[in-house]
Amino acid sequence: SILVLPDIYSVRALLPHVRSGDRIGSICDALAEEGYDVALAGVFRSQPYDEAIKAPDDGNFLTFDSFAQEGGVDWFKKQNYEVLGPCVQAAAAFLKEKNSNNGPLGVLGFCFGQWLQCKASSTGDVTFAAAIGCHPTSVLENAVFGRDESAMMNSLKQPTLVLRAKNDDEKYLVPEGSNRLAIEKTGGKVVDFPDMLHGWVSRGDVGEESVKKGVEVAMDCIKEFFGEHMK
Numbered sequence: 001s002i003l004v005l006p007d008i009y010s011v012r013a014l015l016p017h018v019r020s021g022d023r024i025g026s027i028c029d030a031l032a033e034e035g036y037d038v039a040l041a042g043v044f045r046s047q048p049y050d051e052a053i054k055a056p057d058d059g060n061f062l063t064f065d066s067f068a069q070e071g072g073v074d075w076f077k078k079q080n081y082e083v084l085g086p087c088v089q090a091a092a093a094f095l096k097e098k099n100s101n102n103g104p105l106g107v108l109g110f111c112f113g114q115w116l117q118c119k120a121s122s123t124g125d126v127t128f129a130a131a132i133g134c135h136p137t138s139v140l141e142n143a144v145f146g147r148d149e150s151a152m153m154n155s156l157k158q159p160t161l162v163l164r165a166k167n168d169d170e171k172y173l174v175p176e177g178s179n180r181l182a183i184e185k186t187g188g189k190v191v192d193f194p195d196m197l198h199g200w201v202s203r204g205d206v207g208e209e210s211v212k213k214g215v216e217v218a219m220d221c222i223k224e225f226f227g228e229h230m231k
Helices: 022-033 072-078 081-096 112-123 149-153 176-183 209-231
Strands: 002-004 039-040 106-110 130-134 160-163 191-193
Touching: 002 022, 002 081, 002 112, 002 191, 022 106, 022 160, 022 209, 039 081, 039 209, 081 106, 106 112, 106 209, 112 130, 112 149, 130 191, 130 209, 149 176, 160 176, 176 191
Parallel strands: 002 039, 002 106, 106 130, 130 160, 160 191
Antiparallel strands: none
């Protein structure tokens, strides 16, 4: 089974009236076609960022500064682990109940969802066989929630794949980067996409050939990593 934790914006599979986020639903479908039971967790319920605060005027989520919007930082602060952790635990329990074979549980997180999966793993609240984070935001642990990012990353329990864009945290990039070392010590790895912007896997414009290729390569990495660690 695979638990999917979305980014901060709307996903049409969860909120049918919205006009964005189709790709996350499509990624869930693609993983289901690989034979996994897949659950997309609506952790923000009816108030993802673009519904609660603001959506980008030009529709470009990759260049939109969510922290710069009025009320944006306060919205993030309300999405703490004490609020969202029980949602992740409930979704994981749901998948476990539906999985009659008692197979392994994987997790795929986008942006904010990457921080959330790291937090759930580091606390031991949910046991994952493998984790994949696209567009890492583990820096939120310190920058927004005032806690120790390094301690969280060094408490991960499972192999983790991180797909990093060119404007994502350099602690995942340089060989001696603390987050990269934390990922590698549990059997994971970081794959760098130096031509992609944060958010490309779930929100990038696949009308651009380079982005389309970046999404395709990312999906190959995701399927391969789950295939290796979800046996």
